[in-house]
Amino acid sequence: MTTRLHRICLTSDLLDDQSREIFVEGLVIAVFRNEGKLFAMDGMCMHQGGPIARGKVESGCVTCPWHGWQYELNSGNNAATGKPMLNTYPIRDHEGWIEIEIPTQSCV
Ligand code: FES
Incomplete structure (x- = not known):
């Protein structure tokens, strides 16, 4: 994957x-x-697309502001079931910038 x-x-x-x-x-x-x-994780909740970035963060989890689904920050897994839900992405603080690594779309 690129x-x-x-x-x-x-x-x-x-x-x-x-x-x-x-x-x-x-x-x-x-x-x-x-x-x-x-x-860094997908920003739309798997339930009905709620804005994850506006969720409350507590004990390593973020709670979707619309109906309360919870996701682990480090894995994107559902906090209640452990089921994989949201993709996570490598992110770092480098030379004064926050940088994120995203897969690119490739043409065949
Ligand atoms: S849209 Fe996130 S819990 Fe419903």
Whole structure:
């Protein structure tokens, strides 16, 4: 799989306990900084498309603001069942920028 690194914002634009919704490579992605660590996952809830980036983060999980489904930040799994639900993406803080690695669409 081919991936591409994207600078999504300045480090100072995503402080601890903050989140953002970004649009990159045709995807909606929710990014979080929680307890100093960065996380990135699909930004639309698997239930009815709620905005994950606007969810409350607690104990390593984010709660969808619409009906309360919960996802683990580090895996995107459903917090109640452990079932894989949302894709997660490599994200890092590098030289003053937050960067995310996204699979690219390839033509055959
Ligand atoms: S849309 Fe997220 S819980 Fe319903």
